[in-house]
Amino acid sequence: MLEFEADGQPNIEDTEKWVAPTFFVYIKESWSKKSMAKNDFALAFNEVLEEKQLAKDIVVAAIESAMVSAYRRAVGASTAQHVEAKLDPETGLVTVYAEKEVVEDSVVDARTEVLLDEARKVNPEAQPGDMVVVESTPADFGRVAAQTARQVIQQRIREAERSNQMEYYQRQEGEIVSGLVQAINAQGITIGLEMKAEGTMPNNQKIPGERLKLHDRVRAVVIEVKDGNRGPQIILSRAHRNFLRRLMENEVPEIYHGIVEIRAISREPGARAKVAVSATQAGIDPVGACVGIKGVRIQAIVKELHDEKIDIIQWDADPVDYISKAISPARVSGVYLSEDKDARTATVVVGEDQLSLAIGRDGQNARLAAKLTGWRIDIKSLTEAAIDTVSKLKADAELAAMLPAAVELIPQIEDILARKAEERAITPEEYSLLGQFVDRVERRTMQAKEEAAREVDERIAAARAEIPAAAFEMPIDQSGIKEHIFNILTEAGYETVGQLMFDMKTDANKVLGLAGIGSKAIQNIEEVLGTLTFPEPEPEVVEVVAAVEETPAVAEVVAEPAPAAEVPVGEKPAERKKEAKKVVEEEDDDEHAKDGVSLDDLFQMKPEMFQAGPEAEDDSADKKKGKKGKKKGVTLEFDESLGEVVGRKKHKRGEDDGEDW
Numbered sequence: 334m335l336e337f338e339a340d341g342q343p344n345i346e347d348t349e350k351w352v353a354p355t356f357f358v359y360i361k362e363s364w365s366k367k368s369m370a371k372n373d374f375a376l377a378f379n380e381v382l383e384e385k386q387l388a389k390d391i392v393v394a395a396i397e398s399a400m401v402s403a404y405r406r407a408v409g410a411s412t413a414q415h416v417e418a419k420l421d422p423e424t425g426l427v428t429v430y431a432e433k434e435v436v437e438d439s440v441v442d443a444r445t446e447v448l449l450d451e452a453r454k455v456n457p458e459a460q461p462g463d464m465v466v467v468e469s470t471p472a473d474f475g476r477v478a479a480q481t482a483r484q485v486i487q488q489r490i491r492e493a494e495r496s497n498q499m500e501y502y503q504r505q506e507g508e509i510v511s512g513l514v515q516a517i518n519a520q521g522i523t524i525g526l527e528m529k530a531e532g533t534m535p536n537n538q539k540i541p542g543e544r545l546k547l548h549d550r551v552r553a554v555v556i557e558v559k560d561g562n563r564g565p566q567i568i569l570s571r572a573h574r575n576f577l578r579r580l581m582e583n584e585v586p587e588i589y590h591g592i593v594e595i596r597a598i599s600r601e602p603g604a605r606a607k608v609a610v611s612a613t614q615a616g617i618d619p620v621g622a623c624v625g626i627k628g629v630r631i632q633a634i635v636k637e638l639h640d641e642k643i644d645i646i647q648w649d650a651d652p653v654d655y656i657s658k659a660i661s662p663a664r665v666s667g668v669y670l671s672e673d674k675d676a677r678t679a680t681v682v683v684g685e686d687q688l689s690l691a692i693g694r695d696g697q698n699a700r701l702a703a704k705l706t707g708w709r710i711d712i713k714s715l716t717e718a719a720i721d722t723v724s725k726l727k728a729d730a731e732l733a734a735m736l737p738a739a740v741e742l743i744p745q746i747e748d749i750l751a752r753k754a755e756e757r758a759i760t761p762e763e764y765s766l767l768g769q770f771v772d773r774v775e776r777r778t779m780q781a782k783e784e785a786a787r788e789v790d791e792r793i794a795a796a797r798a799e800i801p802a803a804a805f806e807m808p809i810d811q812s813g814i815k816e817h818i819f820n821i822l823t824e825a826g827y828e829t830v831g832q833l834m835f836d837m838k839t840d841a842n843k844v845l846g847l848a849g850i851g852s853k854a855i856q857n858i859e860e861v862l863g864t865l866t867f868p869e870p871e872p873e874v875v876e877v878v879a880a881v882e883e884t885p886a887v888a889e890v891v892a893e894p895a896p897a898a899e900v901p902v903g904e905k906p907a908e909r910k911k912e913a914k915k916v917v918e919e920e921d922d923d924e925h926a927k928d929g930v931s932l933d934d935l936f937q938m939k940p941e942m943f944q945a946g947p948e949a950e951d952d953s954a955d956k957k958k959g960k961k962g963k964k965k966g967v968t969l970e971f972d973e974s975l976g977e978v979v980g981r982k983k984h985k986r987g988e989d990d991g992e993d994w
Contacts, residue, residue: 375423385494389422395489396420396427402485404429407471408444415466431469437461444469498530499565502558509579510569514549524551524569531567538570541603543639552637554579572602577643580634581608587622594619596648599704603641605693607659607701609648620645644701652708656681659702663691666715666768669775670708671782679708682718682771684764716753719746719767722774732778739774746770796838803867805831814861821849834862 382389400418410416415432433447440446447467452459459465502510512524512532521535522545534553545551553569554576560566570576578595587593593610600606610619623645624631631643644662649655656679657665667682683691691712692699703710713721723743726733733740749763807830809822825847827833836843837858845855 378422378425381490385490387490387493387497391493391497392490393420393422395493396486399485399489400427400429404431404469404471408469410444414445416469417466427470428468429470430466432464432466433469435459435461435463435465494529495564498528499558499560501528502526502530502555502565502567506555506558507575507579509552509554509576509583511550511552514545514547514551517545517547524553526567530565532569533567534569534571538568538572540571540639540641543571543603571638572600574598574600574606577606577608577634577638580637581623584630584633585623585625587617587619592617593622597705597707599701600641601697601701603639605642605644605697605701606638607644607646607705609646609655609659609705611648620647646705652679652706656702656706656708656710659705660691660698660710660712663687663698665691667718667772667775669779671779672786677708679706679710680718680775681710681712682715682768683712685714685716688712688714715764715767715771716750718771718775719750722771723747723750725778726774732774732781735781736774736777739770739777742766742770793839797835799838800831800834801867802831804834804865805829807831807865807867809833812861812865815854815857818850818854818857821847821854830862830865833858837862 378392382392385392397418397420400420401416404410404416404418405412410431417430419428419430420426431444433445433452435449435452436446437449440448447465449459449461451467452463452465455467456463456465510526510532512526514522515525515531516523521533522539524532524534526532532553532555538553538556539545551571553571554573555567556570556573556575557568558565559568577600578598581595582589585593588595588610592614593612595608596611597609598606608623610623612619612622631645635641635643646658646661649658652670653668656668660681660683663683664687665681665683669680669682671678671680681691690698693701699710699712723746726736726740726743746767749759749767753759809827809830809832810819812819812830812833814822822833822844827836833844841855844850844858845852
């Protein structure tokens, strides 16, 4: 703990154990501001943490790192030597540890060597030549460190403070922050933020016409955070469309909770904005939720945006309805879409009295609607659309053939247009006729374009199907095309033979239009592609498991009756028949007998092995009854004279005569 003189100033010279210099500076400065009867390092340490808004471990690490630097400067230690410092946040004591070599006799350099006895106090198993980390705090380290480490500690704490600011505001990117205007210059406005950070609002990010004064509290959205030499550079904006998005989230609870979703925003700061919203739940009016009762919600946003007008429209999946609503407040007579490869164009037809309203001041309404929907919008009056439609019908014979009824109306339409050009009165019925005429022709034109596009897609799909799949895997350098042609095709982005074949089939002019490709090059390409062959794709192997019908256990073997073999004494013929039949059944179930005995081995057995008792005969008879009906008239017998098993047909004579057969 620090000692203090009678005048109240700390005496670092006589302090035996030094307190971290940062807090010595802090305490020394604060002593003149307020009376401190007793100083406590922990209190000063906590005040620094609160003032800098830093984590405790960050400040401790900064002090310890500075102490290591102070030690190296104080004793002249090498940077290769491992040195570490430990700070006690409660007392402020700093202890330095250094890695030294263990020596047995005497120490030559105290900075890098330590005696064996001292080393074994730390590591009892230490041996001469080992490296041991021991305490190496110099006797006068407090006074020396106060001079050498003060700036280092302040710099480390400043770096930690900037890093903390950087991490915090990177997380706030895209969110609204609040601050006080600190400075206004030609480049923009400097705004003081939380954590003693400063944000910059360039002039192009301010709302046009808005005048801010010093010490005004303003809200803005963080659009970018960059790491600068003097701390994080925080770029703020009040003109970005995300500022309007965040304001609506704050003012409309349905948007914050996800019940209403903002689908698109287009904005010209300070003048006008359009917002498309949709509901994620049935029965919710998204436009009404954003406007609020008597417009209280939207008015709060308008006031924050310096009286910027805001149009809230309902998003629609149908482009025609969506574009019609985006043109509001103008009423739309018809919307006709045309999708090309490069752009999507929507022709919007409005009445004569709605034309200026649809276009807006300097085309503002049309620009905002185009940004909101993503379509290029052409706005025409009903009269202009009718004139263009008549010209289209006269110029396009194919379209005229599709619409004979519209062609018949051309004289009547031209008469109405002539009277309009002469500024003569036109009845509402005639305006309605113009609208119907334009709508019929434009819709048929859209349908024809869709059919043509569908045909093109089908033709492209058919052309691709004709090209083998292996062609799209073959590199173009393996095709055999001349080297200079190959270089031109590679620069144009062709990588496989399939790509080249596809373009040659669908649009050969695309290849011919490449720089350096002429008729001879095209001829070489066609000849090479014509001679290429591709291996047939291997058929897919499909494992088919066929259902195998259960084979009968006893094969039908029909043979002519043979003379009965001699039966040994004591053996019944029926028993031998049953046993022989059983062996054949087991053989039919597998190529070899189930019990491991083959047919050849069976015939080498003695006749006594085929004997069976009455119970076996009965069981065999029961099994025989369970066989299929067609096998009941056949039995198998072992004929010793022939040396084989033969089948005999049985003829049933009667059931009650006492004989089985």
